[in-house]
Amino acid sequence: MTDWLDLVRWDDNGLVPAIAQDAISGRILMVAWMNREALSATAEKGQAVYWSRSRNKLWHKGEESGHTQLVKEIRLDCDQDVIVLHVEQQGGIACHTGRESCFFRVLKNGTWEIVDPVLKDPREIYRE
Amino acid sequence: MTDWLDLVRWDDNGLVPAIAQDAISGRILMVAWMNREALSATAEKGQAVYWSRSRNKLWHKGEESGHTQLVKEIRLDCDQDVIVLHVEQQGGIACHTGRESCFFRVLKNGTWEIVDPVLKDPREIYRE
Numbered sequence: 001m002t003d004w005l006d007l008v009r010w011d012d013n014g015l016v017p018a019i020a021q022d023a024i025s026g027r028i029l030m031v032a033w034m035n036r037e038a039l040s041a042t043a044e045k046g047q048a049v050y051w052s053r054s055r056n057k058l059w060h061k062g063e064e065s066g067h068t069q070l071v072k073e074i075r076l077d078c079d080q081d082v083i084v085l086h087v088e089q090q091g092g093i094a095c096h097t098g099r100e101s102c103f104f105r106v107l108k109n110g111t112w113e114i115v116d117p118v119l120k121d122p123r124e125i126y127r128e
Numbered sequence: 129m130t131d132w133l134d135l136v137r138w139d140d141n142g143l144v145p146a147i148a149q150d151a152i153s154g155r156i157l158m159v160a161w162m163n164r165e166a167l168s169a170t171a172e173k174g175q176a177v178y179w180s181r182s183r184n185k186l187w188h189k190g191e192e193s194g195h196t197q198l199v200k201e202i203r204l205d206c207d208q209d210v211i212v213l214h215v216e217q218q219g220g221i222a223c224h225t226g227r228e229s230c231f232f233r234v235l236k237n238g239t240w241e242i243v244d245p246v247l248k249d250p251r252e253i254y255r256e
Contacts, residue, residue, distance in 0.1 A: 004238055004240055007240055019156060019159070021156060026149075026153065026154020026155065027154065028212050031145070031147070031205065043235060073235075074234065075233060075234055076233040076235070076240055077158070077159065077230040077232075077233075078224065078225055078227075078230040078232070079230070082159045082230075084231045095206055096206065097206050103203040103205050103210075103212045104206070107171060107202040107203075107204070111132055112135055
């Protein structure tokens with residue numbers, strides 16, 4: 001049996017980018033990385049599990065913040081090297097800055113303008 | 129003056145991933161790469177210009193197919209290393225397979241199922 005994980009074209013580091021998109025609004029919330037184990041765990045748990053390149057370990061999104069992502073759908077692109085997750089974002093906050101989305105900067109008149117509010121102080125989110 | 133392009137954290141190859149998302153439906157259409165020149169050209173033209181890693185040159189999306197992407201908004205994430213473009217997709221087809229989106233495979237019961245139709249035969253799209 002061909003394993004669905006074998007159809008993913010992992011890069012030289014065994015990773016692919018994964019885009020988390022709000023399942024209802026369609027807003028792109030964040031982009032992180034997955035290795036084989038992370039994608040497998042995501043499918044199994046129904047919650048987003050990434051690979052943290054900075055900490056070099058699996059990262060169950062929301063493990064500290066409580067802001068888990070319930071996965072409604074997993075998609076793969078034509079080149080088989082990018083994943084899209086349709087998620088229900090618990091707490092309505094995906095970004096470590098306390099914003100809904102990591103994409104809170106918009107290019108306007110030659111500068112990156114911050115257009116989205118902080119919904120919760122990060123010091124409140126990561127209290128431990 | 130700080131150049132807005134300097135705030136982007138280009139990787140070791142001088143690239144960042146760029147996600148093109150339909151400005152109205154929110155559908156994620158494709159992911160490609162940009163270098164500094166590509167992002168600069170995208171902002172200047174108001175049309176998506178990527179860096180083709182396979183052809184090693186600037187790639188004005190739609191230059192062959194006519195399926196250009198009119199750029200409505202350019203966003204940057206918290207880590208400053210991923211770009212999101214809100215685009216109006218000319219011809220309604222972003223994927224080289226002739227589909228609206230490159231993300232036409234959905235994980236179902238342990239297999240990647242193709243769920244989106246081919247809207248136009250690629251041989252018709254790339255006729256030259």
